[in-house]
Amino acid sequence: xxxxxxxxxxxxxxxxxxxxxxxxxxxxxxxxxxxxxxxxxxxxxxxxxxxxxxxxxxxxxxxxxxxxxxxxxxxxxxxxxxxxxxxxxxxxxxxxxxxxxxxxxxxxxxxxxxxxxxxxxxxxxxxxxxxxxxxxxxxxxxxxxxxxxxxxxxxxxxxxxxxxxxxxxxxxxxxxxxxxxxxxxxxxxxxxxxxxxxxxxxxxxxxxxxxxxxxxxxxxxxxxxxxxxxxxxxxxxxxxxxxxxxxxxxxxxxxxxxxxxxxxxxxxxxxxxxxxxxxxxxxxxxxxxxxxxxxxxxxxxxxxxxxxxxxxxxxxxxxxxxxxxxxxxxxxxxxxxxxxxxxxxxxxxxxxxxxxxxxxxxxxxxxxxxxxxxxxxxxxxxxxxxxxxxxxxxxxxxxxxxxxxxxxxxxx
Amino acid sequence: xxxxxxxxxxxxxxxxxxxxxxxxxxxxxxxxxxxxxxxxxxxxxxxxxxxxxxxxxxxxxxxxxxxxxxxxxxxxxxxxxxxxxxxxxxxxxxxxxxxxxxxxxxxxxxxxxxxxxxxxxxxxxxxxxxxxxxxxxxxxxxxxxxxxxxxxxxxxxxxxxxxxxxxxxxxxxxxxxxxxxxxxxxxxxxxxxxxxxxxxxxxxxxxxxxxxxxxxxxxxxxxxxxxxxxxxxxxxxxxxxxxxxxxxxxxxxxxxxxxxxxxxxxxxxxxxxxxxxxxxxxxxxxxxxxxxxx
Numbered sequence: 001x002x003x004x005x006x007x008x009x010x011x012x013x014x015x016x017x018x019x020x021x022x023x024x025x026x027x028x029x030x031x032x033x034x035x036x037x038x039x040x041x042x043x044x045x046x047x048x049x050x051x052x053x054x055x056x057x058x059x060x061x062x063x064x065x066x067x068x069x070x071x072x073x074x075x076x077x078x079x080x081x082x083x084x085x086x087x088x089x090x091x092x093x094x095x096x097x098x099x100x101x102x103x104x105x106x107x108x109x110x111x112x113x114x115x116x117x118x119x120x121x122x123x124x125x126x127x128x129x130x131x132x133x134x135x136x137x138x139x140x141x142x143x144x145x146x147x148x149x150x151x152x153x154x155x156x157x158x159x160x161x162x163x164x165x166x167x168x169x170x171x172x173x174x175x176x177x178x179x180x181x182x183x184x185x186x187x188x189x190x191x192x193x194x195x196x197x198x199x200x201x202x203x204x205x206x207x208x209x210x211x212x213x214x215x216x217x218x219x220x221x222x223x224x225x226x227x228x229x230x231x232x233x234x235x236x237x238x239x240x241x242x243x244x245x246x247x248x249x250x251x252x253x254x255x256x257x258x259x260x261x262x263x264x265x266x267x268x269x270x271x272x273x274x275x276x277x278x279x280x281x282x283x284x285x286x287x288x289x290x291x292x293x294x295x296x297x298x299x300x301x302x303x304x305x306x307x308x309x310x311x312x313x314x315x316x317x318x319x320x321x322x323x324x325x326x327x328x329x330x331x332x333x334x335x336x337x338x339x340x341x342x343x344x345x346x347x348x349x350x351x352x353x354x355x356x357x358x359x360x361x362x363x364x365x366x367x368x369x370x371x372x373x374x375x376x377x378x379x380x381x382x383x384x385x386x387x388x389x390x391x392x393x394x395x396x397x398x399x400x401x402x403x404x405x406x407x408x409x410x411x412x
Numbered sequence: 413x414x415x416x417x418x419x420x421x422x423x424x425x426x427x428x429x430x431x432x433x434x435x436x437x438x439x440x441x442x443x444x445x446x447x448x449x450x451x452x453x454x455x456x457x458x459x460x461x462x463x464x465x466x467x468x469x470x471x472x473x474x475x476x477x478x479x480x481x482x483x484x485x486x487x488x489x490x491x492x493x494x495x496x497x498x499x500x501x502x503x504x505x506x507x508x509x510x511x512x513x514x515x516x517x518x519x520x521x522x523x524x525x526x527x528x529x530x531x532x533x534x535x536x537x538x539x540x541x542x543x544x545x546x547x548x549x550x551x552x553x554x555x556x557x558x559x560x561x562x563x564x565x566x567x568x569x570x571x572x573x574x575x576x577x578x579x580x581x582x583x584x585x586x587x588x589x590x591x592x593x594x595x596x597x598x599x600x601x602x603x604x605x606x607x608x609x610x611x612x613x614x615x616x617x618x619x620x621x622x623x624x625x626x627x628x629x630x631x632x633x634x635x636x637x638x639x640x641x642x643x644x645x646x647x648x649x650x651x652x653x654x655x656x657x658x659x660x661x662x663x664x665x666x667x668x669x670x671x672x673x674x675x676x677x678x679x680x681x682x683x684x685x686x687x688x689x690x691x692x693x694x695x696x697x698x699x700x701x702x703x704x705x706x
Contacts, residue, residue, distance in 0.1 A: 231675050
């Protein structure tokens, strides 16, 4: 017991000193800013191009972005940081926002909520006024505690959990998880995809059951009818014969799958062996089904999934963005890059509408933008005519892709 | 007609549970221990078939043979390294906890080698199956093969235990290890043989499980393993025909309760039935009540 006490008090002391240090970081005096900036300069080359063109007046807006640039989700974070970079470069080349250039910097959070907060503090020391991020839900929620305390304007391109926008200073570009249910219902209705709809969802998963509930609510009065809704759990996710048979017996010509691709691949295989071929319709959790090892992608032929961005779309905006992204990063951009690109333009629109200038305090700027966000209408890669609620949720037109010959193509 | 379809699906699921339960029940009946790693032997078998078939450009027959051999070796090695030293331990809990440890060890090794991403498993049964009543009743090839194999294994095991010397040694060891040793039976070797057979069955069960439900992850064996354990208890643990009946009952109840009651409650119903059966017949459907001799 004595030993335990000693260990415990040592741990407490450590925690205490750590808190004090963290406190220091939060209120870094202005004199350290220069040092922080030089150190940070060496870290990222992302900002080099934007810093090369300072505004004539000398004052600039400072945008920061956070995402996992290394580690398991690096593809997401890099897409966000690069997508925003392209938007910033375009805006600067076209004269900036209200004549002021944007300085831009991306920081790595390694998909870790604590490191995301560290990245936020680093960016704040650098002088960030607007945060584009974080990329992932958990990190975005963690950082929103700090942006709320500092009253800094935050827009997350891709944080889809409901809690990401629980504070009034946070907005998002993507749909929230449950709102994908609403978007799916609208999409199926608007494009006359079905007359009878079956649903198979994971009752043990909040993501899946949340989308399912919103989908059912939104389906009231639509031009299709829900004929079967069958659940499964993670303890019971091998045999889907019953759920599929029920949908088949009920005559469903479209089966809605608000689930992750791992379970969906089994459903597609089992549907095929029982000779049932409805249209399958998924949400963003379905993204990845084509990369399941050894999976017969011909089974996914005709599968539709809700996603805000398809790189092969032929509108000028998308074509231009994909080309620039390809030239600069030798990659085809994904939906994260598109969300981040839109985020920067959305902030620009809101700033112009509110008449924000770089000399305003972070808090004043946030208050002005909060009001402006509910009044603006923005058009971007992920949707035309986006508007925002004061809650931070976007209203936008859902888009879908369909799998053809083993690749995603726009459903339009 | 759709009732028949559901019944056949239940039979198919049930016979997979039955083959897994046979492995559980044999090991329990003879070694008097619950090998909780049995479900993970199944997963190991699946990954071996997946890798070997992939390397042999889809030749699954070789994959199955290699999997049976390697799983048998794995079972015997695990018994020798992890279970045998603990057999004399004062508490039977020690070996139970070790089995859970082995289970996690195997899952995490698989995670290290293959990662958490699921793999799609190509069925080892190439036969399409039957289409009866003008196409209204589809029976998949893998379903028929699974049912046939489970019956063949049941008969073979019964013959082995009742007609061969080794089988009789197993029976003797299961009744009383001390007395069996006095009669000149090598108890350790007998138990090792039991593990060898149980693990070979796990490899076969794995091939059939992943052919019917072609998604492979490090946790593939975990839940079917637990369900099969329930089946073994339901049928009377230690009884070989009991495991078969328990597995079939469990599979059919699971599918029919999903169909006619609720797809969300099927597991609750399955486990509820287990509780009721155990209340009425504490030894399971075919379990024998053994009088403790003083």
